[in-house]
Amino acid sequence: MPELRYNNTLPAYDMIEDISEQPTLLIIDDDKIFCGVLAKAMTKRGFSVEITHNIEDALTKAEAATPEYAIVDLKLDSESGLVLVEKLKALDPGTRIVMLTGYASVATAVEAIKLGATHYLAKPVDADEIMAAFDRISGEADTPISASPLSVGRLEWEYIQRILTENDNNISVTARILNMHRRTLQRKLAKKPHRN
Amino acid sequence: MPELRYNNTLPAYDMIEDISEQPTLLIIDDDKIFCGVLAKAMTKRGFSVEITHNIEDALTKAEAATPEYAIVDLKLDSESGLVLVEKLKALDPGTRIVMLTGYASVATAVEAIKLGATHYLAKPVDADEIMAAFDRISGEADTPISASPLSVGRLEWEYIQRILTENDNNISVTARILNMHRRTLQRKLAKKPHRN
DNA sequence: ATGGCCATGCGACATTTTGTCGCAGCTGTG
DNA sequence: CACAGCTGCGACAAAATGTCGCATGGCCAT
Numbered sequence: 444m445p446e447l448r449y450n451n452t453l454p455a456y457d458m459i460e461d462i463s464e465q466p467t468l469l470i471i472d473d474d475k476i477f478c479g480v481l482a483k484a485m486t487k488r489g490f491s492v493e494i495t496h497n498i499e500d501a502l503t504k505a506e507a508a509t510p511e512y513a514i515v516d517l518k519l520d521s522e523s524g525l526v527l528v529e530k531l532k533a534l535d536p537g538t539r540i541v542m543l544t545g546y547a548s549v550a551t552a553v554e555a556i557k558l559g560a561t562h563y564l565a566k567p568v569d570a571d572e573i574m575a576a577f578d579r580i581s582g583e584a585d586t587p588i589s590a591s592p593l594s595v596g597r598l599e600w601e602y603i604q605r606i607l608t609e610n611d612n613n614i615s616v617t618a619r620i621l622n623m624h625r626r627t628l629q630r631k632l633a634k635k636p637h638r639n
Numbered sequence: 640m641p642e643l644r645y646n647n648t649l650p651a652y653d654m655i656e657d658i659s660e661q662p663t664l665l666i667i668d669d670d671k672i673f674c675g676v677l678a679k680a681m682t683k684r685g686f687s688v689e690i691t692h693n694i695e696d697a698l699t700k701a702e703a704a705t706p707e708y709a710i711v712d713l714k715l716d717s718e719s720g721l722v723l724v725e726k727l728k729a730l731d732p733g734t735r736i737v738m739l740t741g742y743a744s745v746a747t748a749v750e751a752i753k754l755g756a757t758h759y760l761a762k763p764v765d766a767d768e769i770m771a772a773f774d775r776i777s778g779e780a781d782t783p784i785s786a787s788p789l790s791v792g793r794l795e796w797e798y799i800q801r802i803l804t805e806n807d808n809n810i811s812v813t814a815r816i817l818n819m820h821r822r823t824l825q826r827k828l829a830k831k832p833h834r835n
Numbered sequence: 836a837t838g839g840c841c842a843t844g845c846g847a848c849a850t851t852t853t854g855t856c857g858c859a860g861c862t863g864t865g
Numbered sequence: 866c867a868c869a870g871c872t873g874c875g876a877c878a879a880a881a882t883g884t885c886g887c888a889t890g891g892c893c894a895t
Contacts, residue, residue, distance in 0.1 A: 623882090623883095624884075626882080627881080
């Protein structure tokens with residue numbers, strides 16, 4: 444299997460910059476198609492991109508060459524991308540990490556940020572948003588306090604996520620605490636959160 | 640107007656501890672009823688509580704005596720409670736701050752945590768959850784046998800009641816806001832306030 | 836290694852709860 | 866009065882949930 448680097452796809456007009464000065468970016472997501480698309484987009488934006496699809500590989504690569512930037516998916520096959528955030532930060536506190544997830548919730552967002560993620564974005568997301576997230580300094584303006592009420596479905600999702608994270612993602616325990624059947628909780632978790 | 644301190648309501652059995660050793664807690668929320676209830680609950684849990692309803696007063700009090708703990712509402716009348724988080728942290732980085740919000744969103748959650756909030760919780764919350772939030776260091780499952788978080792049914796009920804009240808008990812409007820069928824809302828309201 | 840214990844993912848099927856329509860009554864307003 | 870909006874409720878299909886059961890896999894003490 445060939446090296447998964449996309450530098451060779453760089454259009455000429457981007458070559459004005461010396462490759463050795465390109466910031467390094469590590470992408471970790473189990474969705475391979477998504478990885479490919481994102482890698483291409485980020486390469487075009489001047490990053491030297493590497494891809495991995497699981498935590499193990501990510502750590503191997505990161506230990507070999509600590510990336511300056513990282514994009515981590517929250518829901519990897521089995522484990523949580525959160526542990527990766529922690530470890531990447533441990534390797535180099537200066538690493539800028541954007542956490543992505545199709546199952547966004549405030550509970551996981553809080554965890555991610557506390558562990559050192561630079562930002563937390565919900566899929567679908569485009570490369571420009573990720574770029575903005577990397578640059579984002581905390582106090583930055585655009586935080587709309589508007590806040591329209593969540594739908595009950597969304598409220599429930601957020602609540603479940605909170606109890607779940609408070610219980611180490613143990614579904615059985617969470618189901619018992621919430622007085623709901625494990626099967627039902629599974630089904631709810633399988634669905635993506637409705638937007639509003 | 641008397642000082643808004645609730646130490647005088649402390650039951651005797653709590654006096655075993657010297658008042659001067661009680662941790663100080665500053666509550667900032669524009670909902671005065673909510674403040675009162677929360678203050679009482681936290682006092683009972685051993686805090687020396689102070690209340691303010693706006694940023695200005697909060698800063699004045701904080702500068703006079705930096706609190707060790709703070710509970711900040713996200714939506715204060717005009718300004719955002721976020722700026723307060725920042726300022727409290729500037730006064731004393733050790734301050735533990737829990738941010739509360741009526742309408743949770745990942746965006747504000749991310750901001751709050753990046754600015755230094757210890758945790759971010761959506762209303763309705765009970766005092767025990769706030770206590771847990773203060774103690775919660777990132778990541779680990781301390782699992783202090785949380786009491787009984789409300790059941791999802793109960794949470795939903797509380798939430799619906801709140802939105803309903805905010806809309807003059809107009810069922811149609813509330814249903815639309817909540818993205819739920821009017822018929823369904825009716826049926827939910829017809830049922831009893833869910834036992835836990 | 837072996838059995839016990841528990842968490843998990845998921846199929847299948849009976850029950851319940853929602854989503855939808857529709858209609859009739861009530862109320863304020865131009 | 867006509868119009869428009871809110872409300873309560875019946876009826877029936879569609880979707881979600883409660884329940885069982887089973888197989889897999891991790892952990893641990895025997």
